[in-house]
Every structure is written in C-alpha cells, then in structure tokens.
Amino acid sequence: MFPAGLAAAFQQRFTDAGVEVRTGLRVESGQETTDGVTLTLDDGTTITADAAVAGLGIEPLTQLAEDAGLAVDDGITVSSTLVTDDPAVFAAGDVASYPDRLLGTRRVEHVDNAQQQGRQAGRNLAGAGETYDHTPMFYSNVFDLGYEAVGVVSSSLRSVEDWAEPDVTGVVYHLDDDDLVAGVLLWNVPGKTDEARKVLAEAHALTPDMLPGTITAD
Ligand SMILES: Cc1cc2nc3c(=O)[nH]c(=O)nc-3n(C[C@H](O)[C@H](O)[C@H](O)COP(=O)(O)OP(=O)(O)OC[C@H]3O[C@@H](n4cnc5c(N)ncnc54)[C@H](O)[C@@H]3O)c2cc1C
Incomplete structure (x- = not known):
C-alpha cells in the first residue's frame, strides 16, 4: 500500500520492536503440537509458536x-x-x-x-430515501503510529509525498493515470480526513505540483 521508503520505515518499526518479519515465503504445512503449532515454510525452515494467526483477506458471502x-x-x-x-x-x-x-x-x-x-x-x-454520500476513510494504529486514508492507497500508483518529518509525519497523495489525486494517506496527521475528501472532490483542478502544503501536519 505504501511508497517504498515509507514501507521500509514501517517494517523497520516492527523489527525494532523485536518482531521477526519473514517476507516472500509461503506456509507449506502446519501441525498442532501439545505446546502450540509448528509451521513449515517453502524454504524448508520451520517456525514453532504458541499460536498462528492467518491474515488472508476476505471474500464476501454473497x-x-x-x-x-x-x-x-x-x-x-x-x-x-x-x-x-x-x-x-x-x-x-x-x-x-x-x-x-x-x-x-x-x-x-x-x-x-x-x-x-x-x-x-x-x-x-425506514423510508428516508437518502443517497449515501460519505466517502469512507480507513485507519490503523500500530505502536505509536496512526494513519488514516481516503480513496485508493496503492504502491502501484504514482505518489506525491509531503513530509513534515520523513516517514514519520506527513501526507502522501496517490495519483491515477491522469495524474489526478485518487487517494490521500495521512501519516500521523489526525483529524484531516474531511480535508482529504475535499482534495478528492477537487482533484480535477489540482495538478501534482499544487499538492505539497494542501493538507498540513499541524
Ligand atoms: C483482523 C481484522 C482487522 C481489521 N482491522 C481493521 C482496521 O484496522 N481498520 C478498519 O477500518 N477496518 C478493519 N477491519 C475491517 C472491519 O472489521 C470490517 O470492515 C467491518 O467489521 C465490516 O462490518 P460489517 O458489518 O460489514 O461485516 P461483519 O463485521 O463481517 O459482519 C457481518 C455479520 O453477518 C453475519 N452473517 C453472514 N451471513 C449471515 C447470514 N446468512 N445470516 C445471518 N448472519 C450472517 C456474520 O456472521 C457477521 O457477524 C479489520 C477486519 C479484520 C478481520
């Protein structure tokens, strides 16, 4: 989801907190033991733990x-x-x-x-017949970091990064193929999701060079 520099800094926070992050590997098999679980990865290594949590995304039950x-x-x-x-x-x-x-x-x-x-x-x-016009935000809080985002947040999009402090406090604007803002990521910038929605609503009038400073960290 995040630009490469931010993703690396985010991962480093986990490492600094003592989490071993293993990427690019698949779980081949798992076994429940009397003490917990043992997972075998596709590089042949094993991981033994009290429990395993699978975070695999969802499919809607339709x-x-x-x-x-x-x-x-x-x-x-x-x-x-x-x-x-x-x-x-x-x-x-x-x-x-x-x-x-x-x-x-x-x-x-x-x-x-x-x-x-x-x-x-x-x-x-109950009969109101009203349009749903709330463009939703999503958020997460990890360690002492908090982020909120509105729209499309994807590392596959070009982005304009506007940092008050690099990878700690700032705003990332994600651009679509026409260089229009498609998503806004607020990194440790709380309470600005309405401003992010305004940027999305006015995206057609905003060129990438106009974006820095549009939403400020303070
Ligand atoms: C591990 C995890 C972490 C998450 N973290 C975040 C986060 O940090 N930030 C964030 O914004 N969102 C997060 N989410 C997403 C968020 O939890 C969901 O978007 C939200 O719960 C969706 O609410 P819902 O009511 O639409 O669906 P659900 O909460 O899935 O509720 C649907 C309910 O319908 C029931 N149901 C299904 N079929 C039937 C049926 N036929 N008859 C009766 N009942 C049925 C289900 O049992 C369920 O209780 C996370 C989700 C997960 C799983």
Whole structure:
C-alpha cells in the first residue's frame, strides 16, 4: 500500500520492536503440537509458536443474495441509496458494492464505511430515501503510529509525498493515470480526513505540483 521508503520505515518499526518479519515465503504445512503449532515454510525452515494467526483477506458471502436472485458482482450490488435490485432488500458494509460519490463503484472493507453505511441503510429501510454520500476513510494504529486514508492507497500508483518529518509525519497523495489525486494517506496527521475528501472532490483542478502544503501536519 505504501511508497517504498515509507514501507521500509514501517517494517523497520516492527523489527525494532523485536518482531521477526519473514517476507516472500509461503506456509507449506502446519501441525498442532501439545505446546502450540509448528509451521513449515517453502524454504524448508520451520517456525514453532504458541499460536498462528492467518491474515488472508476476505471474500464476501454473497451466496444468500445470489440464491435470492439479487445482482452480485464481487459484492451485493446496491444503488446510491443502498437498495439492491429488489426494492425491499438493502445491503451495507463489507458485502455491499456501491457507487461512491467521489471514487466510483467499489466495495470497502473498513469500519468507517460499515458504520456509516449501516446507519444510512437503516434510515433508508425506514423510508428516508437518502443517497449515501460519505466517502469512507480507513485507519490503523500500530505502536505509536496512526494513519488514516481516503480513496485508493496503492504502491502501484504514482505518489506525491509531503513530509513534515520523513516517514514519520506527513501526507502522501496517490495519483491515477491522469495524474489526478485518487487517494490521500495521512501519516500521523489526525483529524484531516474531511480535508482529504475535499482534495478528492477537487482533484480535477489540482495538478501534482499544487499538492505539497494542501493538507498540513499541524
Ligand atoms: C483482523 C481484522 C482487522 C481489521 N482491522 C481493521 C482496521 O484496522 N481498520 C478498519 O477500518 N477496518 C478493519 N477491519 C475491517 C472491519 O472489521 C470490517 O470492515 C467491518 O467489521 C465490516 O462490518 P460489517 O458489518 O460489514 O461485516 P461483519 O463485521 O463481517 O459482519 C457481518 C455479520 O453477518 C453475519 N452473517 C453472514 N451471513 C449471515 C447470514 N446468512 N445470516 C445471518 N448472519 C450472517 C456474520 O456472521 C457477521 O457477524 C479489520 C477486519 C479484520 C478481520
């Protein structure tokens, strides 16, 4: 997700905290023992631990919706009012593929979206008929670091980095193929997600050289 320099600094924080990070390896097999688990990696080495946690991403459970004849494309397809193609059925959260006002059709796997979309679907179930116009942010807190992001955050995109302190406090703007801002990463810059949404809303008017200083760290 992060630019190379930031990714390296982030990984170093784990190493400094005593975490051994093993990348580019696959788990070949695992065995439960009386003391915990032993994993065998594809380079032949083994790891013994009290427990193993698999963080592998999710696949939305859409079978129920499919069986009910609802449109499904990656997630359950909903309109801007979060209704499926059956007017009596709504979907929200990780499972819903919706048209975002700023970012286009997407399915989001984050808390802010699940909460805001859940509220909106509830209101619309009660007859409000309102558009979901909240472009969600996602966040994480790791050690003493906190980051928030809005839009597409991917190392495959070109980025403009604006650091108050390199890889510690700053803003990364991710650009699409037309050099327009597609995502904003706020690194240890709390409380600025509305400013990030404003940048995305005005992306068409912002050239890359205008971005540094648009969102400040203070
Ligand atoms: C390990 C982990 C770490 C995460 N960290 C972050 C983070 O740092 N920041 C962040 O923003 N997000 C994070 N997320 C994502 C966040 O947790 C999800 O986006 C959020 O929980 C989605 O809420 P939801 O209500 O849409 O779905 P869920 O929380 O998945 O709830 C769906 C519920 O529906 C139930 N269900 C499914 N099918 C049926 C059925 N047929 N009948 C009845 N019930 C059914 C399920 O059992 C489940 O309880 C993380 C997720 C995981 C797994």
